[in-house]
Amino acid sequence: MNQSKDEQWIKEFIRFLQVEKNYSVHTVKSYQRDIDDFCHFMKKHECFSLTEVTYLFVRSYLTYLHELAYARNSVSRKISSMRSLFHYLMREEILTTNVFAETYLPKKAGRLPTFLYEEEMLQLFDAFQGEKPLDKRDRALLELLYATGMRVSECSHLEVEDIDFHIGTVFVTGKGRKERYIPIGSFAVDALKEYIDDARVNILKKGNGETKRLFLNYRGGPLSERSIRTILSKRVKEASLHQHVRPHDLRHSFATHLLNNGADLRVVQELLGHENLSTTQIYTHVTKERLRDVYKNHHPRA
CATH class of the missing domain: 1.10.150.130 (Tyrosine recombinase, N-terminal domain)
Structure with a gap:
């Protein structure tokens, strides 16, 4: 060659x-x-x-x-x-x-995205309790991931100033440096306020005190994508959930729960930062599966 x-x-x-x-x-x-x-x-x-x-x-x-x-x-x-x-x-x-x-490309396997049911999300939130600084960080992390559906890479690069508590939004830089604003609900806002005002200040003292990153590791430095996955795995075990949950599953859960509760597909596309609507449409298949399950389990003549 x-x-x-x-x-x-x-x-x-x-x-x-x-x-x-x-x-x-x-x-x-x-x-x-x-x-x-x-x-x-x-x-x-x-x-x-x-x-x-x-x-x-x-x-x-x-x-x-x-x-x-x-x-x-x-x-x-x-x-x-x-x-x-x-x-x-x-x-x-x-x-x-x-x-x-x-060259003909082989058709990709049509796997549906995995997600947690709302009851399972509540069970997971129960595992993210505690009053230590790292407990408050982990709780804010979970609340934000589920509230926004953002990617782990996007979450790990957030800075404190990206959170606007006044209007309840987070500024996210996604793939290809595309920027978007995502609303955050009251649960995530409360968890983030508690983390930033109390826990983050204490964690920051363990480092050089210079980083602007929102989420910090126990040494006071920026929290990596790998660490976010490790934190989630640890908490899932504590919640005794009988499945492997990845951070991306929270993104899938975010989209699925929005559509299940009547959200417009194009709005979900915008929130997820998908360039093409076809990428978002896979979640409509998930909701159809959910409807089928509910029908089979609850209709007397199913």
Whole structure:
């Protein structure tokens, strides 16, 4: 493989994703892994440059992925990553054809998003009790995630000034640096006030006292996405919920509960920060499942 040129082109593409596309670190790493995997396949099969990749070679790569028993979603993601790279190389006039654009993508598995029922959410809130500073932080964290449906990455980057208690909103910077305001209810407002006015001040003293981040770890520094997931897992065990709950499940629960209670789909799309309505529409399938369950369990002749 013509490594010097290929590596330079890939490096420039990754830079393009970071700067022009404003993709998150996690997303960029995912692209890099997919590209590395394909480059390894090229080397193994003596294809020496990205300019030499043909449609038939791509088909052999697809066959290789299926032989390794990759899930359909994983195969689709890998092909999409390479399609984006080749599209970029065409834009830069390095290639004249995007052979990946002609490649059929396997249909993604239609899994419905997992969510907690309202009764389960109440059970989870019961586990987020206590009067210690970290208890108040955790309670504010859960209330905010459920009240807004924001992503964990968005939550971990919030600053204190992003909360407007006067009008009851939070300012969120989402994917691609897209900004939105999300209303927060009275429970979240009360929990956040108690955390900021009391607990956060005490936690901050353990650090250098300079960070503006809203949520802090026990050392007084910014709370990471990984730590948020760890906190939730710990509290779920304490709540004795018989399931694995991820922070993203709170986002799913937020959307599902809004729609179950009559919210407009486009409003939910705006609150979630979805670019396309089709992404939000999956939650209508969830609510239909919920309606079916209620019907089966309560109708005398179901």
